[in-house]
Amino acid sequence: MPAEHHPLRAVLETVGPQSCPGELNFHCHTICSDGSLEPKDLIQQASSNGLRHLAVTDHHSSAAYLPMQAWLRAEQEQGQPVPTLWTGMEISCILRGCLVHMLALGFEAGHPALAAYNRGDAVVGEALRADSVVKAIHDAGGLAVLAHPARYRLGFRELIDAATELGIDGGEAWYDYDMQPHWQWTPMVCEQIDAQLKNLGLLRTCGTDSHGVDLKGR
Incomplete structure (x- = not known):
């Protein structure tokens, strides 16, 4: 499926500074990587919090995706309202000689194009290059999003421009760089990132990057 027709695009086009953590969350973790929540506990919390859309990006x-989907189906069968769960994964890669993280969102679960990146550890060699990661995400039918652009050794402006040249679909615009107990997007830097992404015609996402037991915090 071409990225411009991806069903997640319509959701991401609505993202703004107030979307997270109450409505949308496209960056969080479970015990399947370095998070504290079991997949079932995370999806239960997301549902009770009233989230409309989320992706777990271990x-x-x-x-974590399949057990969470099973829980959601069981809830739906009982007539309970549930959030929409999208596939997700956070992948390490090298961009302009800098180690960055790329979010894969809305890809086909179990697609072989992402098999090398879905084994618990970062890859080595040519597969570690950002262009290889972006291609793999697209081949799997997903969207490639540069995670927290202002957390790296190189400046976010340079990294976003470099990632744009590789065909990324968006960037994580709204993020808590101060890592507060209760998530709050960081003024100025997030606004600058949002403006740059918008000017480039790219999607903007948001996420709490939760690793603890509360989806509303870091």
Whole structure:
């Protein structure tokens, strides 16, 4: 499926500074990588919090997706309202000589194009290059999003421009760089990132990057 027709695009086009953490969350973790929540506990919390859409983006693992989907189906069969769960994964890669993280969102679960990145650890060699990661995400039918652009050794402006040249679909615009107990997007830097992405015609996402037991915090 061409990225411009991806069903997740319509959701991401609505993302703004107030979307997270109450409505949308496209960056969080479970025990399948370095998070604290079991997949079932995370999806239960997401549902009770009233989230409309989310993706769990464990590092180099999509293992949480199927058990969460099973829980959601059981809830739906009982007539309960549930959020929409999208596939997700956070993949390490090298961009302009800098180690960055790329979010894979809305890809086909179990697609072989992402098999090398779905084994719990970062890859080595040519597969570690950002262009290889972006291609793999697209081949699997997903969207490639540069995670937290202002957390790296190189500046976010340079990294976003470099990632754009590789065909990324968007960037994580709304993020808590101060890592507060209760998530709050960081003024100025997030606004600048949002403006740059918008000017480039790219999607903007948001996420709490939760690793603890509360989806509303870091």
